[in-house]
Amino acid sequence: MKTETRYWLMKSEPESYSIGHLKKDRKTAWNGVRNYQARNFMRDMKIGDQILFYHSNCKVMGVYGVAKVASAPYPDPTQFDPKSHYFDTKATKAKPIWDLVDIAYVSMFKEPVTLIDIRATPSLKSMIILQTGSRLSVTPVDPAHFNTILALAKRYM
DNA sequence: GCCAACGTTGGC
DNA sequence: GCCAACGTTGGC
Numbered sequence: 729m730k731t732e733t734r735y736w737l738m739k740s741e742p743e744s745y746s747i748g749h750l751k752k753d754r755k756t757a758w759n760g761v762r763n764y765q766a767r768n769f770m771r772d773m774k775i776g777d778q779i780l781f782y783h784s785n786c787k788v789m790g791v792y793g794v795a796k797v798a799s800a801p802y803p804d805p806t807q808f809d810p811k812s813h814y815f816d817t818k819a820t821k822a823k824p825i826w827d828l829v830d831i832a833y834v835s836m837f838k839e840p841v842t843l844i845d846i847r848a849t850p851s852l853k854s855m856i857i858l859q860t861g862s863r864l865s866v867t868p869v870d871p872a873h874f875n876t877i878l879a880l881a882k883r884y885m
Numbered sequence: 886g887c888c889a890a891c892g893t894t895g896g897c
Numbered sequence: 898g899c900c901a902a903c904g905t906t907g908g909c
Contacts, residue, residue: 851891
């Protein structure tokens, strides 16, 4: 059977959930995504897919480490919870709207590969997160880009 | 804190 | 179905 690993980038504001949190938790349900395109990307995910973990909206923005997809996509439970910030009145258990995957900690870089580093690397110019106005919190990543980011992370090691 | 870019909502 | 108004994201 053909199994091809795919690569993704997921953004998180470190104040709400950082790679440090993921390291401690080891695994987490990536709930709260309320954008159709991002949701569709998560629906495409397979267990074992590799994820660049990106910190947004913070002092040093960039990729801080690697995670991996740890579950098949399933309905985000927070959409059914009236007390949740992510509650969606239009979602029912029979007809869920929002899906998510579990992600598991893989590694944390010694130093982040910063947004500045990424912008300064010509071969990474076509990454989706660099495109102006790109606000997607989940994006697919080209395998070559993934490897380049890992190589940049190893500079310090 | 500002604001550009984007997605969503709702009136028509 | 259009589009103005609004809310959010996220880099700077």
